[in-house]
Amino acid sequence: MAMTYLEAVRETLRQEMRRDSRIIIYGEDVGVRGGVFRATEGLQAEFGEDRVMDSPLAESAIVGTAIGAAINGLRPVPEIQFADFIFPAVNQIIQEAARIRYRSNGTFGVPLVIRAPYGGGIHGALYHSQSIEAFFAHVPGLKVVMPATPYDVKGLLASSIEDEDPVLFLEHKGAYRSIRGEVPDERYLIPLGEADVKRTGTDVSIISWGMTVNSSLKAAEALAKQNISVEVLDLRTIRPLDTEAILATAKKTGKVLVVHEDNLTGGFGGEVSALIAEHALFDLDAPIRRLAGPDVPAMPYAPSLEHAFLVTPEKIEAAAKELALF
Amino acid sequence: MAKAKAPAQRKPAPGLGTERLREMYYHMVMARALDERCWVLNRGGQAPFVISGQGHEAAQVGTAMAFDSAKDFLCPYYRDLGVVLAFGVTPREVMCGLLARANDPSSGGRQMPSHWGHAGRRVITGSSPVATQILHAAGVALAAQVRGEDTVAAAFFGEGSSNQGDFHEGLNFASVHRLPVIFICENNGYAISVPLSKQMSISSVAARAAGYGIPGVEVDGLDPLAVYQATEEAVARARRGEGPSLLDLKVVRLTSHSSDDDQRSYRPAEDLAAERQRDPLPRFRSWMESQGVWDAQQEQDLGARIQREVDDATEFALASPVPDASTLLDHVYAP
Numbered sequence: 001m002a003m004t005y006l007e008a009v010r011e012t013l014r015q016e017m018r019r020d021s022r023i024i025i026y027g028e029d030v031g032v033r034g035g036v037f038r039a040t041e042g043l044q045a046e047f048g049e050d051r052v053m054d055s056p057l058a059e060s061a062i063v064g065t066a067i068g069a070a071i072n073g074l075r076p077v078p079e080i081q082f083a084d085f086i087f088p089a090v091n092q093i094i095q096e097a098a099r100i101r102y103r104s105n106g107t108f109g110v111p112l113v114i115r116a117p118y119g120g121g122i123h124g125a126l127y128h129s130q131s132i133e134a135f136f137a138h139v140p141g142l143k144v145v146m147p148a149t150p151y152d153v154k155g156l157l158a159s160s161i162e163d164e165d166p167v168l169f170l171e172h173k174g175a176y177r178s179i180r181g182e183v184p185d186e187r188y189l190i191p192l193g194e195a196d197v198k199r200t201g202t203d204v205s206i207i208s209w210g211m212t213v214n215s216s217l218k219a220a221e222a223l224a225k226q227n228i229s230v231e232v233l234d235l236r237t238i239r240p241l242d243t244e245a246i247l248a249t250a251k252k253t254g255k256v257l258v259v260h261e262d263n264l265t266g267g268f269g270g271e272v273s274a275l276i277a278e279h280a281l282f283d284l285d286a287p288i289r290r291l292a293g294p295d296v297p298a299m300p301y302a303p304s305l306e307h308a309f310l311v312t313p314e315k316i317e318a319a320a321k322e323l324a325l326f
Numbered sequence: 327m328a329k330a331k332a333p334a335q336r337k338p339a340p341g342l343g344t345e346r347l348r349e350m351y352y353h354m355v356m357a358r359a360l361d362e363r364c365w366v367l368n369r370g371g372q373a374p375f376v377i378s379g380q381g382h383e384a385a386q387v388g389t390a391m392a393f394d395s396a397k398d399f400l401c402p403y404y405r406d407l408g409v410v411l412a413f414g415v416t417p418r419e420v421m422c423g424l425l426a427r428a429n430d431p432s433s434g435g436r437q438m439p440s441h442w443g444h445a446g447r448r449v450i451t452g453s454s455p456v457a458t459q460i461l462h463a464a465g466v467a468l469a470a471q472v473r474g475e476d477t478v479a480a481a482f483f484g485e486g487s488s489n490q491g492d493f494h495e496g497l498n499f500a501s502v503h504r505l506p507v508i509f510i511c512e513n514n515g516y517a518i519s520v521p522l523s524k525q526m527s528i529s530s531v532a533a534r535a536a537g538y539g540i541p542g543v544e545v546d547g548l549d550p551l552a553v554y555q556a557t558e559e560a561v562a563r564a565r566r567g568e569g570p571s572l573l574d575l576k577v578v579r580l581t582s583h584s585s586d587d588d589q590r591s592y593r594p595a596e597d598l599a600a601e602r603q604r605d606p607l608p609r610f611r612s613w614m615e616s617q618g619v620w621d622a623q624q625e626q627d628l629g630a631r632i633q634r635e636v637d638d639a640t641e642f643a644l645a646s647p648v649p650d651a652s653t654l655l656d657h658v659y660a661p
Contacts, residue, residue, distance in 0.1 A: 068465020105434030
């Protein structure tokens, strides 16, 4: 049935909790209130306060206790209310969750999914708009998942919960209500580490992840009317990374535009670009192009400034067109 | 905040019969002897790093023995040699960790020594950033509570760690949810070189419990019986569903922070000499002798046994293989 991205999150959590009693959810306002975005609405009523709990406003505690609960046999799916507020928990995520399997020589594992809404365009200003994936994609031991569509939300969230290792599951706030799509009722899994060609094309490849995949698809549609054929590759997970799919599309079209909402310098687009430069340079017909948020500390509040920050379909269209004509 | 009774008045808790008292003393002496051997190997160039628990043995063994090693979980910190020995980790395993051998159960030689972890002994892996394990213990207790299991978790840490945000977040979370977890501070008065007076504006870590509405108990951490009894009460309380407790075990630090530190550079010589006089080992031995459960012959036999076991552990570890370089990339993710 057709549903929003947000409904896909909620219904997947519900479906997974019905089949696996080890899953617990907690975080700030996730209980009675059902989350500030309503991602967990109705879940406490269905599963009880033991499995859907409001927690104190303390992110390190949310993640740190979830690590302990995971080690002791549960499948915690804690929510960080906004990705911007994840930083007090960074020590627990990077130094603990991500390193526990390695540092214990494989004798302990942390099956944990941290959900966090990221991204801007919703008048959230500096501290309710950030894209944080690059900080975490750097960390071996973690997985970083960034779905673009309701269909992918369901398959990737179920896979993340089933995974034996810690997963950071980043949901774009702008997508929550604006992106709709068909989602089958039955359970299905999308493997972590498999990119998806969301649109095939021959002139230019756009490589993206998360919300900007949707913006890229809009740009591709506009360019099709101008006889420019654009392929859109959705990475879906940036760690693990589907290197084969990246190189395949780069070799196919010879022109690559990497798009992300996070700011440019040190962004994950640099990693994608480097991989192509290392392994497919002589298949390219133009320099790799990156289109990203500007190098300012974070997204401002005033609509004029916010709009100027965002990587819009129009900006993507212009950059892809320039590349096509190179 | 409560204070435990003075040791002279103390009779052993009902759970501590003669054999258990002797076992307690054995673990304390073994912890000391292994620790001393670690320093010998360090100074001899065979162990690059040592971090010590000398002076903490009564606190560590006394508290660990009050848990049930068949169902409870411990999250120790890097001084807790006595804790892990009392929970079943063997001297051979300790020495394989010191010398970073492939069969080190904590990490297969990946972590620095004394970063304990032992899946089979219910000792949860720890790291170097302090106080993170306080939250893990609360989470372990949360899982037990959700499943209705009779498991108590414990987190061990120094008083320096009680200044970390994770200490506050962990005690707060655990007290809100009345989790079966015990927070055990081994308070030796120094965070490397920084004395208690420069770490906090109060003299008692136990006083901090009031902020969470949970019991905070100051205990003479040089008296294993007092420690055992205080821990037993806290564990019983947790098993009854009455929530967490904070224990403030006052101990002495008889060695420098680590093999890379020299405490003579920041602690007055007379203080160090005075602390040496408060060594918990001879004190407990005297008490056992006064109770008629220990004598000179037993002391001599124990010394010989410990010597043999420490020698065996050392030889075993020295003969054990180092990790193969080809395993560097293993265990980043589940297979």
